[in-house]
Amino acid sequence: MSSLHEKYNLTPVINLSGPLTMYGTSISSEGVAMAAAEGLRHHWDMDELFACAGKLVAEWSGAEAGTLTACSAAGVTLTVAACMTGANIGSVYQLPDVSGMKHEVVIQKGHVVNFGAPLEQMIRLAGATVREVGTVNKTTTAQIEHALGPNTAAAMFVVSHHTSQFGFVQLNEFVALCHRYDVPVIVDAAAQDHQIDRLVASGADLIVLSVQKYLSGPTGGIVCGRRDLVDAVYLQNQGIGRGMKIGKEGVFGTMVCIEERMSTDLATWSFEQRCKAEFLADKLTGLPGIAISTVLDKVGQPVTRVRLEVDPARANLNAAELCAQLQQGSPSIKPRAHHTDEGWFYLEPNHVTEAELTLTADRIHAIVQSAVGVVVG
Numbered sequence: 001m002s003s004l005h006e007k008y009n010l011t012p013v014i015n016l017s018g019p020l021t022m023y024g025t026s027i028s029s030e031g032v033a034m035a036a037a038e039g040l041r042h043h044w045d046m047d048e049l050f051a052c053a054g055k056l057v058a059e060w061s062g063a064e065a066g067t068l069t070a071c072s073a074a075g076v077t078l079t080v081a082a083c084m085t086g087a088n089i090g091s092v093y094q095l096p097d098v099s100g101m102k103h104e105v106v107i108q109k110g111h112v113v114n115f116g117a118p119l120e121q122m123i124r125l126a127g128a129t130v131r132e133v134g135t136v137n138k139t140t141t142a143q144i145e146h147a148l149g150p151n152t153a154a155a156m157f158v159v160s161h162h163t164s165q166f167g168f169v170q171l172n173e174f175v176a177l178c179h180r181y182d183v184p185v186i187v188d189a190a191a192q193d194h195q196i197d198r199l200v201a202s203g204a205d206l207i208v209l210s211v212q213k214y215l216s217g218p219t220g221g222i223v224c225g226r227r228d229l230v231d232a233v234y235l236q237n238q239g240i241g242r243g244m245k246i247g248k249e250g251v252f253g254t255m256v257c258i259e260e261r262m263s264t265d266l267a268t269w270s271f272e273q274r275c276k277a278e279f280l281a282d283k284l285t286g287l288p289g290i291a292i293s294t295v296l297d298k299v300g301q302p303v304t305r306v307r308l309e310v311d312p313a314r315a316n317l318n319a320a321e322l323c324a325q326l327q328q329g330s331p332s333i334k335p336r337a338h339h340t341d342e343g344w345f346y347l348e349p350n351h352v353t354e355a356e357l358t359l360t361a362d363r364i365h366a367i368v369q370s371a372v373g374v375v376v377g
Contacts, residue, residue, distance in 0.1 A: 012331035014356045018303070018348040019191065021116050023334050025212040025219075027351045029260060032253045036218055039252035046248070050234065053251050060258050062200045063207065063224035067234045068254055072190040073115075073122050074244035075208035075221035075233075076156075079186045080105055081126040081240060082206070082232035083154035092239040096127030102153040104131045106183070108139040108174075110164030111157065119158065119188065126240065128153060137167040141177055144169060148181045157204070159189040161299050161338075175203045184229060193222075194266065194301050205229055211250070214301065214350070217257030220250045270302035276349035276357065277304040283361035284308070287368045289315025295346075305336065308364075309344040316371040319343050325367045326360075333360050 005012055019026040028036075050067060057066025069075045084101045085091035091101060105123050109132045113119050120130040133139055133147045148155070155178045157171055169177070175185045184205035189195065191213040199207050206229050211220035223233050237245055246254070277294045284292045284306070291309040296302075310319040317325075320340040326333040336346035349357055 014331050014333045014352060014360060016347040016349060016352060016360060017334045017336040018350060019213040026214065026216040028216050028218065028253065028257065031260060032217055032256045035256040036249040036253035039249040044248055049248065049251055053255050054230070056255055056258055057222055057224050060262055061196050061224040065227040065230040066222060066224040067230050068246045068251055069221035069223060069241070070244045070246050071219055072188070072208050072210040072221040073117065075223050076119065076122040076186070076188055077125045078233050078236045078241050078244060079206045079208055079223055080123050080128050080154060081236050082229050083184050083186065084126065084128060085235070086232050087228065087235065089235065089238065092235055095240050096125070098127040102151050103127065104129050104149070104151045104153060106131050106133055106144065106147045106152055106155040108144070108168050109134050110136045110139065110168050113158060113160060113162035115160065115162055115190070123156065136164055139168050141169055141173065144174070144177055148178065148183055152181070152183050154184050154186050156186045156188060159187060159192045159195070159199070159299060161297070165298065171202045171204070179203065184226070192299065192301060200224070206233070211254045211257065215257045215261060218250045218253035220246045220254050222254070266302060273302070273350060274304040276352070277306050279354065280347060280349055280357045280361060281306045283358065284364060287365065288372050289313070290368060303348065303350060305346040305348045307344060307346055315368055319345050322364070322367060326363060333363060
């Protein structure tokens, strides 16, 4: 518990959901926190600072250019705006009125997700019109090609566990198809920073990432890609982007977390995450009605999670009830509970200590044993 918990009477949280916004995303390193604090204590030429940050983003990502926004949701809005306005400052001032501009954004229906807010709303904030293509579980190249027309400003592709995981046109093919019609492709890959090499290699024109997910930085968004479009994203700060700008502390914190990522060995990091998951899984083995396994992230992040599948007939409670009870008390333990209606949920041990994992296992044992009528202690 920190002094801030005590001062403001806030409930301590053990975040086993992963870097979700509702639980404060990730935990930053001391170096990131110090850089953000130092940034707050001085004045800066912000254009110079953003240029410096953009060079670092480009070096890390391998893209032509980069810039920063308030968050990845802001990045979605501003990349759409950039594709509509280009470098025309008059058009920047005109938004969200899109009169006379290409304004449609083509997206596969299975990618129109809610990440805590509707993705299509983030697109519409720029003044654009969302054109959904196909169905949730089936979209073809012919349908995408048919949707690309004279009013198409951009096409969007989403890489996320929230999207439909089958029946859609894959990224490389999607990019190639759109480029045949000179339509720029925006990739919303908020939590997929470990896959940046693959995303850039796809040829996507703009890629949007979150700083505070697995990069473990302050709240912010990264945009990288084609230099002219990245410049157009930055130009939005003179228009609708004014309310979506990242502050100096966020810029410095982001720069340090990128530098830390560049010096991190991915294989070692992934191994450490797997060891944490296996440690927790071992402590949960043998619970009545609870099947325990470890699984890798299905979208491609090198993250291992513990999967708990609950048999209500044997455990005498269901997955949703177990998750609800985990969150009661202090500290509140937050599971990754997207699939409780299917009878299972995840625990993701990223940024969680061994002591917190042990406490979590003890609480799950107590909850399950109480449900089945076993006397604890």
